Amino acid sequence: MSSNRAPVTEFTKDTVIVVFGASGDLAKKKTFPALFGLFTEDLLPSNTSIIGYARSPIELEDFRKRISSYFKTPTPELEQKAKDFVALCTYVSGNYDKDESFLNLLSHVESIEEKHETKNRLFYLAVPPSVFLPVATQLKKHLHPGDSGVARVIVEKPFGHDLASSEELQKGLAPLWTEEEIFRIDHYLGKEMVKNILPFRFSNQFINAAWNKDNIANIQISFKEPFGTEGRGGYFNDIGIIRDVMQNHLLQVLCLIGMERPVSTNAEDIRDEKVKLLRAVQPLSMDDVILGQYGASEDGTKPAYVDDETVPKDSRAVTFAALHMQIHNERWEGVPFILRAGKALDQAKVEVRIQYKDAAKGMFNSLPRNELVIRIQPSESIYAKMNSKLPGYSTKNIVTDLDLTYHDRYEGIRIPEAYESLILDCIKGVHSNFVRDDELKVSWKIFTPLLHEIENNKDIVPEIYPYGSRAPESLPKFLSERNYRRGDTELYSWPVTKGQL
Known part of the structure; x- marks a missing residue:
């Protein structure tokens, strides 16, 4: 699968991002806050415009209030950044399967691109799986820039509910969008x-x-x-x-x-x-x-x-x-x-x-097993549980750890x-x-x-x-039954062990 892949093209400027399902919870709670986060770090391409698209008729100011409701703005600087960001955002309402709706969207995109040197279009499908294919079909038909630009589609899970439905979805997407153009998002990655x-x-x-x-x-x-x-x-x-x-x-x-x-x-x-x-x-x-x-x-x-x-x-x-x-x-x-x-x-x-x-028996008996733990959330960390001598005169072994807790090590x-x-x-x-x-x-x-x-x-x-x-x-x-052993670690507590040892 890795042969004959097209070279990677980075969007560095003149980009239009269209978020489908823009009135929904996923867009409000995840997609737009993520775009705002990139904006605050100056990581969006220069001259980026963002369009929200959904079936619901919403006034522009109401839309901007809605998408900014989950922004984190603890400082005056970030409050101003939020105002600057929503000024980049516009809204278009329409159906997900009608030509006239997508022609209207195309007209809006092209009005933005009049001052662009290139056509970079990113389509984010924050929509139910039932409308993946209708939206993908209309996008290919009306909004793909062809040889004059680059288009990418982000598709949210679920990618089907079993093998047959997943293959059916892929069968519908494959003739429309190349694998290089499709980005199936699993946010854990x-x-x-x-x-x-x-x-x-x-x-x-x-x-x-x-x-x-x-x-x-x-x-x-x-x-x-x-x-x-x-x-x-x-x-x-x-x-x-x-x-x-x-x-x-x-x-x-x-x-x-x-x-x-x-x-x-x-x-x-x-x-x-x-x-x-x-x-x-x-x-x-x-x-x-x-x-x-x-x-x-x-x-x-x-x-x-x-x-x-x-x-x-x-x-x-x-x-x-x-x-x-x-x-x-x-x-x-x-x-x-x-x-x-x-x-x-x-x-x-x-x-x-x-x-x-x-560990091998003989020198020690019934030692707790070593464990390596990667804490994905909350409190991102990597720590290794290991055996060590109890401090002081004792020869007893206790469980302790080698600890990389991110908020301690990478403060700020x-x-x-x-x-x-x-x-x-x-x-x-x-x-x-x-x-x-x-x-x-x-x-x-x-x-x-x-x-x-x-x-x-x-x-x-x-x-x-x-x-x-x-x-x-x-x-x-x-x-x-699957070889997991819960050891005797009553003296151990992550991330800190205190008290009478």
């Missing part, structure tokens, strides 16, 4: 700690040398949210936690943790290695999973998932899942990769936890939001942190059999767990 995984692995020999089945006992990639569906139960009922975060976000993290060293930092070399890894992953079955659904909290203050009025009382929707992924290659054969994700749990956390094998350095990083990558024409067509296909091949089995077999009922708990009760046994 824009998170700072996720972007650091490859440099951390491959630029540190002492890390890379032990990154294999000979040293690692198991790897967990965990996603925890402390809240439920909060009125979105009807939507979530058709999606479930596996489609929502595991087939995409957590699988992308797994790729970066497990892939081989690419031959270069070129986007296609990186994505080639991700595809190779995914092809080595065994398709999932019910033998590899735990499924859960949150019930009411033990104190009765938080509702069960099925208490949501938009959810059927007999819903089998999955709000928690643990999946055992098996990778059949030379590096990882026999090492359990466990993906865990759940709503209404005890805390908010996304992390990678790599547990190493036991602004970490950009994920969407900022990814939109900037698209402006630069860099595909490294976007999902390629063949990558998407093989990822759905892994998950589709399991998803269909869950949906079609009415005997599969998720385990109920209390709102606010750590996880379903069956999880510890599931992890233990």
Whole structure:
């Protein structure tokens, strides 16, 4: 897939960005704040104009107030920046499938481009999947600049709901837009700690040398949210936690943790290695999973998932899942990769936890295993749990850590939001942190059999767990059977250990 790729063209000036679905929550909460963040850092191309497009008729001033409602402006300087930014933004209303609507949009774009030397057009589709193809078709028909410029399309997930629907979507997009023009966005690939995984692995020999089945006992990639569906139960009922975060976000993290060293930092070399890894992953079955659904909290203050009025009382929707992924290659054969994700749990956390094998017995007995933890959010950090002598006269070993916590080490350095990083990558024409067509296909091949089995077999009922708990009760046994050992670390607390040791 990496051969005969067109050279990368960076948008450096004269750029028109059109955000479709501009009246929706995604655009208001993520897309426009990300564009504003780039604007404040002077990272947008010079002479950039931004157009919001949606079906709703909205007055320009109301639109500007709406998109700026989530801007962070703690200083007078940033307040002025916000005013300058919204002055770049205009709004056009129209349908998503009508020629006349897109001809009207074209007229607006061309009026902006009258003073431009080049035609650089970036289309951001913050719209439901049902209108991806109509919008993409109309854009190609009416707004693609052809040989006189460059156009790019950012497409938001979900990219289908199973293998067949994903292939159908791709079949519709492929004749219209080349793979070089399509940027499938998975915002986890824009998170700072996720972007650091490859440099951390491959630029540190002492890390890379032990990154294999000979040293690692198991790897967990965990996603925890402390809240439920909060009125979105009807939507979530058709999606479930596996489609929502595991087939995409957590699988992308797994790729970066497990892939081989690419031959270069070129986007296609990186994505080639991700595809190779995914092809080595065994398709999932019910033998590899735990499924859960949150019930009411033990104190009765938080509702069960099925208490949501938009959810059927007999819903089998999955709000928690643990999946055992098996990778059949030379590096990882026999090492359990466990993906865990759940709503209404005890805390908010996304992390990678790599547990190493036991140290040799004899000199020491029952030492806790070493662990390397990459905390993606919150409190971005990398820390290694290690054994060390207790300070003082004692010869006892205790667990401590080597700790790189970002807000301590890099004080005052602004970490950009994920969407900022990814939109900037698209402006630069860099595909490294976007999902390629063949990558998407093989990822759905892994998950589709399991998803269909869950949906079609009415005997599969998720385990109920209390709102606010750590996880379903069956999880510890599931992890233990997959070589995870929870050590005796009562004296250890990250990030600081204090008190009587």
